[in-house]
């Protein structure tokens with residue numbers, strides 16, 4: 001639970017993740033990022049428990065992407081601490097955070113358009129000693145692209161490209177996956193496919209932190225939601241409570257529900 005520094009930040013309720021585990025996999029303490037005079041992330045205390053799917057919502061400019069980039073190591077904090085599975089993240093470079101089990105899929109697809117689906121999946125596996133054929137078969141099955149394994153990625157739909165990129169991350173068996181707006185620009189069917197993929201990876205034990213504006217999608221995947229506003233955690237709790245919260249509705253949901 002946080003101790004809010006800002007008088008506008010309300011006390012956060014305790015977070016019951018899936019109801020089966022309350023062991024933190026990720027926690028931040030006083031995490032702060034300033035860009036010159038702008039404080040994008042403002043003394044954030046934030047915890048994600050093992051085995052949960054946590055959604056992070058908030059208006060444009062709330063600091064969501066900055067928070068993700070601090071966790072993955074793309075950005076360095078101005079102040080504060082971050083721990084992942086008992087490890088102090090400030091000691092780790094971005095690639096070492098990946099090796100520790102953190103994987104990230106940013107908003108726009110980072111796939112190799114000229115390579116086939118299977119060749120894309122081989123890219124992250126090149127630097128591992130995994131049984132590549134076994135991992136490939138399992139991943140193609142998981143992302144429902146086995147029939148398109150030999151097609152160039154450029155021929156895939158937007159939703160399939162996003163699934164492929166999640167698949168590339170999944171080949172490395174991350175324990176913690178960060179997704180930044182994974183269903184932006186998708187049709188309802190494509191969105192449902194991503195929700196199903198996330199739920200099935202979650203059933204296999206993966207923990208998720210998902211930034212998303214699409215509240216219909218948030219309802220499908222998440223029990224616990226954290227609301228970020230002006231760089232601070234405004235509140236967090238079960239999706240039903242968040243959607244009923246008048247202040248959250250005023251600053252955010254009124255425009256996006």
Ligand SMILES: Nc1ncnc2c1ncn2[C@@H]1O[C@H](COP(=O)(O)OP(=O)(O)OP(=O)(O)O)[C@@H](O)[C@H]1O
Nearest residue numbers: 035038039040058059060061062063064065066067
């Ligand atoms: N590299 C940067 N340099 C300067 N300011 C930045 C930088 N990155 C982000 N900001 C600012 O920090 C604040 C938080 O931005 P951030 O992108 O984290 O918000 P967000 O919640 O992800 O917004 P959105 O939903 O629009 O993606 C914004 O005011 C933004 O302009």
